[in-house]
Amino acid sequence: SQTIHQWPATLVQPVGSPLSLECTVEGTSNPNLYWYRQAAGRGLQLLFYSVGIGQISSEVPQNLSASRPQDRQFILSSKKLLLSDSGFYLCAWVGVLNTEAFFGQGTRLTVV
Amino acid sequence: KQEVTQIPAALSVPEGENLVLNCSFTDSAIYNLQWFRQDPGKGLTSLLLIQSSQREQTSGRLNASLDKSSGRSTLYIAASQPGDSATYLCAVKPGGTSYGKLTFGQGTILTVHP
Numbered sequence: 432s433q434t435i436h437q438w439p440a441t442l443v444q445p446v447g448s449p450l451s452l453e454c455t456v457e458g459t460s461n462p463n464l465y466w467y468r469q470a471a472g473r474g475l476q477l478l479f480y481s482v483g484i485g486q487i488s489s490e491v492p493q494n495l496s497a498s499r500p501q502d503r504q505f506i507l508s509s510k511k512l513l514l515s516d517s518g519f520y521l522c523a524w525v526g527v528l529n530t531e532a533f534f535g536q537g538t539r540l541t542v543v
Numbered sequence: 544k545q546e547v548t549q550i551p552a553a554l555s556v557p558e559g560e561n562l563v564l565n566c567s568f569t570d571s572a573i574y575n576l577q578w579f580r581q582d583p584g585k586g587l588t589s590l591l592l593i594q595s596s597q598r599e600q601t602s603g604r605l606n607a608s609l610d611k612s613s614g615r616s617t618l619y620i621a622a623s624q625p626g627d628s629a630t631y632l633c634a635v636k637p638g639g640t641s642y643g644k645l646t647f648g649q650g651t652i653l654t655v656h657p
Contacts, residue, residue: 437586463643475632475647482642490644521586525643530594532577532634532645534587 433458437522437535444542450495450509452538454522457503462524464505466497469519469537481505517542545570547635549648556623557656564618564651566633571611574636578607578618581630581650590631591618595638623655 434457444450456462466478477490479497487497494513498506505522522535546569556562566576575594579587591600591607593616599608606619616633630652634645 465644474649475634475645477644480642480644488642519584523587523645530575531589531592532636532643533589534579536586537584539584 433524433526433533435522435524435533435535437520437538439538440536441539442541444512444540446514446542447511450507450512450516450540452507452520452522452540454505454507454535455503456505456524459503459524459526461502462526464499465523465525465532466505466507467521467523467534469521471518475521479507512542514542516540545573545635545637545646547633547646547648549631549633549651551651552649553652553654555654555656558623558625560623560655561619561621562623562653564620564631564633564653566616566618566648568614568616568635568646570637571614572638573611574638576607576609576616576633576635577645578605578616579632579634581632583629587632620653623653625655625657628653628655 436455465480467475469475481487481499495509520538523532525532548567550565577592578590581587593600593609604621609616630650632650634647
């Protein structure tokens, strides 16, 4: 069966520090991968998506970047965090048939 | 631009009640609609997926319906239990070359009292 892993679960980082969040998927190949952010009191906002290795599309201008070095690995990064980067970050995947979406357990990022 | 609205924003009911959560979307050209459950501080758990050609899907005490032409979906929860307390989110996937990108509603916070 397919599973999706995200880590870390929680992270507290000072302003100006770098960020690296990792997401890996098991049990599937060539998935579409997504990074969403859920700010307090708001819905989910799509940040990045990837349809293949090295292929990244950004949905909103921001301080973050994404990379997909392997088929089932998706990384969210920042060189210098801002207070506004705080939020709940969720990784998701959709299979080749473009049907159901599955989400990881999320990373709670607090920038202080 | 697709917009998804969920009503009510919050709902508090006693255990055992049947309840309905509503989701509406502005662009009827969708590929599918998915209902999720989110517990506090956790990720999203997929509950039901309805393809655009389907009218409803059922899983246990949950039943989701879709009226694509009117831009509406409902999630019906029968005989609610305290364990059903969570935030329920609906999301639509557009048709065409959308790469599976979802548009989410703001969610309905459900509290079921013992």
